Amino acid sequence: MSISRLLDQLAVQAGIALKEKSLMVATAESCTGGLVAAAITDVAGSSGWFERGFVTYSNEAKSTMLGVPAKLIRDFGAVSEEVAHAMAEGALLNSRAQVALSITGVAGPTGGTPEKPVGMVCFGWSNRIVTRVETQRFKGDRQQIRRQAAEHAMRGLLDLVRNEA
Numbered sequence: 001m002s003i004s005r006l007l008d009q010l011a012v013q014a015g016i017a018l019k020e021k022s023l024m025v026a027t028a029e030s031c032t033g034g035l036v037a038a039a040i041t042d043v044a045g046s047s048g049w050f051e052r053g054f055v056t057y058s059n060e061a062k063s064t065m066l067g068v069p070a071k072l073i074r075d076f077g078a079v080s081e082e083v084a085h086a087m088a089e090g091a092l093l094n095s096r097a098q099v100a101l102s103i104t105g106v107a108g109p110t111g112g113t114p115e116k117p118v119g120m121v122c123f124g125w126s127n128r129i130v131t132r133v134e135t136q137r138f139k140g141d142r143q144q145i146r147r148q149a150a151e152h153a154m155r156g157l158l159d160l161v162r163n164e165a
Helices: 005-021 035-041 059-066 070-076 081-093 142-162
Strands: 025-029 050-055 099-105 120-126 131-137
Touching: 005 035, 005 142, 025 035, 025 081, 025 142, 035 050, 035 142, 050 059, 050 081, 059 070, 059 081, 070 081, 081 099, 081 120, 081 131, 099 142, 120 142, 131 142
Parallel strands: 025 050, 025 099
Antiparallel strands: 099 120, 120 131
């Protein structure tokens, strides 16, 4: 069962774009728990452009699976652009993919702080040359925040791939 028709459409579009450029993608997801990877692999033929997905929910997983320095997590917190940057680059370093995306955030309903409220999500997109990061704040319940984050990550992936030489 799909979490979002839009996410499904974005996954199809990403597949077309990746295939046209002969690129493979890797995902590194925390608060979305693999939603982006699931949407991508729901598309028939995705084995031609999806290399692997990392679900790194814990800080330890971010460090051991993606090589995110524990000091970076301590200094900036797991929900930070610095960690999203390291996650995206770690997904590339630990895969055969040419492009990657990362997502780390606070989906709620608990876990938020005044500095990092529920709905704050940090993203990273990398193509082995440039890594772009940004932070968004989404509203809604846990499921809505996770869905919006997955859709936003996929839009960023499309942008990255479409602008790839």
